[in-house]
Amino acid sequence: MKLKNIIIALALVTAVTGCEKKLDLAPISAVGDNGFYKNGAEVEGGVIAIYDGLQAVPLREFALTEMRSDNSKSKSREGDWAQFEAFTVAPTNQAVGQYWVANYNVIFRANVVLQNLDSVETDADKAQFEGEAKFARALAHFNLVRAYGDVPLIDKVIIQSDEDYFSRKSVSEVLAFIDADLTAAASLLPLTNEYGRASATAASALLGKVKLTAGDHPGAAAILKPLLTGTSSLIASYSDVFYKEGNAEVIFAIPYLNDDANESQDFSYEMTALGAVSGLNYVTDDFAANLSPDDTIRTPILINQLNTREVGKFLTTSADNRRCGNDWIVLRHADVLLMYAEAIMGAADMTADGDAINAYNAVRARAGQSQLTVGTDDLTRQALSDERRVELAFENHRFYDLVRFGLANTVIPAFATATGQSFEPTDLLLPIPQAEINVSAGKLTQNPGY
């Protein structure tokens, strides 16, 4: 009897000790979101995460932009990568889908920071974080609207039941939103910031480009003018722009590291013969032919001298050639100078304005090229477009430059025909990724022509 009682008691004890507390286990290798973003350091953690998210954006951006233009193509014209140069991009194309996802991920990370700004203790930090988040959000939306046309506009953190947000907003509405974000960022951010982080200069430079895209040339000129004599400037060596990280010409860049499992990029690898289908972003004959023979400063940087069809701006110095550290330059001073000239020119076919021609000349001078004489020569649209093409080659500007300049519907079809491809005007926009349309409950529609 006594034994029986002891045992029953033991059993009950074991039953009681297994109470509910044991079922609430906290994760050990991760942090739960309910207790986070409670102070400035944690919100800054969210800001750093935005820059981590930005690292995914340029990885294959070259395929969506340079390879659709007359600057580059795939080496072997095989497989899904050839769809871009052939203008047969399928809605199921992986790079198209990944670009969409990467940009909306940046927007999400920016919105998370904006949602938790109240936890930041100091006003100075709060302003900076808000500026950085809005800059990133604007940059990502800008990437999306240029690539896909009408896109969903996400201005807060949403979950899968917020179906109203899934539908597309018009290009003008999105551009207006971007404009507002960048204007706010420019006022909140310091003029310069740590390399790789947004600054007021970056916000203004990007705002200039946005205004140009929206057709507001006077507005663009006003925003860009202070930058000409601002914190950034042309540096003497064209090579150093790309191979000396953190140089004075770079306004905003996305940094990477050599040989790092998490912080390396592989677009440098893809641009070599080891890349997919024996090499992507290969220089076209058309580009090589259009280089001026006396442009001996820029040509060795534009085209890899060891393999004259590979791009030369992003040659890696890493030990593991798949883990490259070449940073991606989003905005630099040469771009600002040429944009300023573009803003002054406006809708005309040429301009004689002295400031515009001086800006153009500065870029030409650095490259040791002939310059225009103020008062005698005019800067034509064609010349400006050509200069942008060479100076900013392979930095993912060409396609959108042609669109902005109104040359996309003449230059691209001509190039396409010459290389045996066929181009439709609807090919100016990429297709909305099919996977996204499939899960949008019908809210997301496809672009015409796909």
Place this chain on the structure above:
Amino acid sequence: MVKSIVLAFFLMFGFSSTSYAQTTVTGTVTNDSNEPVQGVAVYVQNSNKGSVTNAKGLFSLSASSSDVLVFKYLGYKDVEMIVGNQTTFNVKLSEDSEALDGVVAIGYGTQKKSHLTGSISKVENKTLDQIPIGRVDDALVGQITGVNIQMTNPAAGEAPSIKIRGQGSISFDASPLIVIDGIAVGSDPDYLSSIDMNDVASIEVLKDAASSSIYGSRGANGIIMITTKQGVEGPTQFSYNSYVGSKSVKSRDYIGNLDDWLAETEGESGVAEKREYIQKFGEGTNWEEVMFDGGLITSHSLSARGGTKNTKFMTSLSYLNDQGVLLTDNYEKLNFRLNINTKVSDRVSFGVVLNPSRTEQRRFPIGVHDALRQNPWLPTYLTAENIQYVNRTRENGRWADAKVGDYAMERMFDDFDLTEGAPDPANAGTDISGTSNQSALAKVLERDRRKYQTKIFTNAFVNVNITDDLFFKQSIGGDIRFTKYEDYNGVLSSRNGAAGSSARLRNQENFHTISESTFNYSKTLNSKHDVDAVGGFAYESWNRTDAQITASGFTNDLIKTIPAANVLGAYTSQTQEALVSFISRVNYAYADKYLLSLSARWDGSSKFGPDNKYGFFPAASIGWNIAKEDFMNNLKIVSAFKTRLSYGVSGSNAGIGEYDYIGLISPVGTAIGGESNGYNPTNISNSELGWEKLKEVNFGFDIGLKKGKYGLSMDIYNRTSSDLLLDLPIPSVTGFGTALVNRGIVENKGFELEIFANPLNSKDIKWRTSALLTHNENTLIDFAGASGLISTVDSKRPAEWIAQEGSPISSFYGYVVSGEEIDPQYIKNPFYPIGGQSQDIYVKDLNGDGVIDTDDRTQLGSPYPDFIYSWNNTVSFKGFDVTLMFQGSQGAEVRNISSQYIKNEFAGNQDYVAGFADADKVVQRIFTSDDIQDADYFALRNLNIGYTFNRASINKIGLGGLRIYAGGQNLFYRMAKNYEGYNPEGIDQGLGNPLTYGYQRGPAPIYRTLSIGVNVKL
């Protein structure tokens, strides 16, 4: 001599033998029909003195007057007699109808077979341990209805896939829960890899939800219960089992044949130069023979079982080595077991199970499709004869230093000048390479992928008999696994040379502890009411750690561990889990006729969200033993007739991660100012996250005729799995691609039929035959608004699956071929590469609109079989015994992408030139029904012929028993006509996602084994 040494090693309990005056006692043992019974164990209780009756039922041994003689024979009740003054004993044994009835393990207890109301199948280990196969689950093929065991990747040591009654989950592979000697270890097939089949006494499979609901939130995919052999009272029985088998793969006319190609291309222009050059290499290489090098499988197992009235033990030591049929694959297993059961006092007994094991596996490092796709002319190594063809100036002198003994690579031989008879230094000669890839032989031999596992499974329990009918059992157990993955890819292992070298080390530790306390009550009231009840409580916890280091940049293969300078990246992580359960069940039988079973289990898991922490899993089932009714007395032929109906709710938590309901934030880094610390949410939180639910109705009946001579068993079931975990794809504008929710409904319905007969059952010849048939239909009922979701496995070859409500979860989707092939004249290089096949094919315009576009796709089949069947035969005749098992599957299809590689469909040579008719009506083969092939097969899975030597003659040489046997596995394996490959059961990609099931890309081949073995009893 050997016997006593071994005895000393294994026997850990001293036997005390009191010495009294010894006399010789003799006697005869007969059965009900007064026939003498051979093989009855006669021994003196509490000693190791014993004997066995001979063919005439006679025995003889020495005993003293106070000794108790025990007579023991399977199927009959034990008889005990005190020696006393007698010297002659004539004993009559009576059948133990309970033993004939059989007892089945049902989870937290046992039940008589005649009282079962659920759907439970039991397989006893009679000759299963002689099948020359390394794993316990492989041996179960064809033995149990409702269980589909598929050799999805039969390389050495790899697990088959096991599905019980169809696929229930949309997001995770539905593997059954494994219970070993009462401890639920989990559903990872790893648990079945180290158990030695020789230790297994029986395997029960709990198939319906009513039986599996006793395991609550883990039972929905069925339960495999393994009961290991326990000690038996009596003299210690030693046995040694060993076999050796030879494995080989039957050649199939599949990869490109050089002779055929030379004959085909005779006289064709355009390939004349290639022909001439290729013939210089002579006969070429048979890559099938190189990669499927066959192997031996050997197994040794030594065990001892014995005990006294109070203490019983079983211990065993076993070793298995499986060389695998593929080049370099290998599996070794060492296993030790100790099962002890001891009565400490009248009321208390105590037991311990200890099972440490160690396995080492070397895995084949590439897919079989990759291994076979070299050109047949390519030699394996450079020799004095073929080194003259190596072009030393190509590719910037890449092979300038080539020497005899190096691996031969296709590109080495390009640019050969046929007129000069030497490699062309200007690189303008004849090319014959098909790929720039490194030779597959180098890829296989220079890559080392190993998996080491040390496991310790242990359990200790105490049984306290509180009263005669009520006992309390407390058990504490655990299973600990240390897994180490060591990979090394050498400098020759890829076409990138040293830049392609890499290494990886991964260490995982998995600690699982369980404490179970149950009260068990069993009583028969008024000899009519049988009540069996169990109630209790269990607590389990898991602690898992994982650490990995990767490295690269090795310049040579001298050091294969990871020096600090080569470290590329590393991480560690740790997770924990806890489960609290309350278990209860009552089984009631009235007069053995009316049966009722009710059970309820509550599970609280740390994995479930706070709104859903506890789950309730009830079950109820009834049965009616019609044969025991009075009105059935006239139908004497019917000895058993039972109908049963069950309904149960069971659950599955297999796919839920330990912290999935929390929105987790993980650290992320950037390259800004070095590595800064960022934090980012990696998933959306879900406080309602819970287990997947299964509700099932099962109706069954079992008929036995002529006292079990013939019998039939049938089960019809309907299973609805709901609240299925879905990683619901959501628009990326949310910042995430998916959110984990419980939605979704899948239905599985079908039937299981088993018919058996014992047409011959006499002393001289016995023949038992049984046929098993299983049919299951899988239907996706609700996919949370994503019906019609198209999924792919490989982004480079995005062949599609569709998940359509009303069809099976995983259905192949694509175009239907029209039957015509593109005229070879329009293919760029129709005769080259060797064994090539065009990448594209004509397809049908299904919607008749004259255009081939995405609207012309349709469902092309599904990977789930319609029927699985097997036919088992056991014949024993005069010492010989023959086991014959045929098994087959019908109705499944498989998406076999291997031909894209082996037939070089992607090579530019196989593209077409423009200008042929209907150029807009072709599509790549991978998107069409051309790659959907029948996965039907019919095989003689198992043949075993054994001979048991006459006991008397064996006893003369000092052994207790000897049986030799020869066996064959897959001696005959017929595949479907349209299947091109080596394994129709193979599935090796997209395995984690049930939506893309059935994708085959170079799985290991089906092999045949011929073996001989021996069972020795000492």
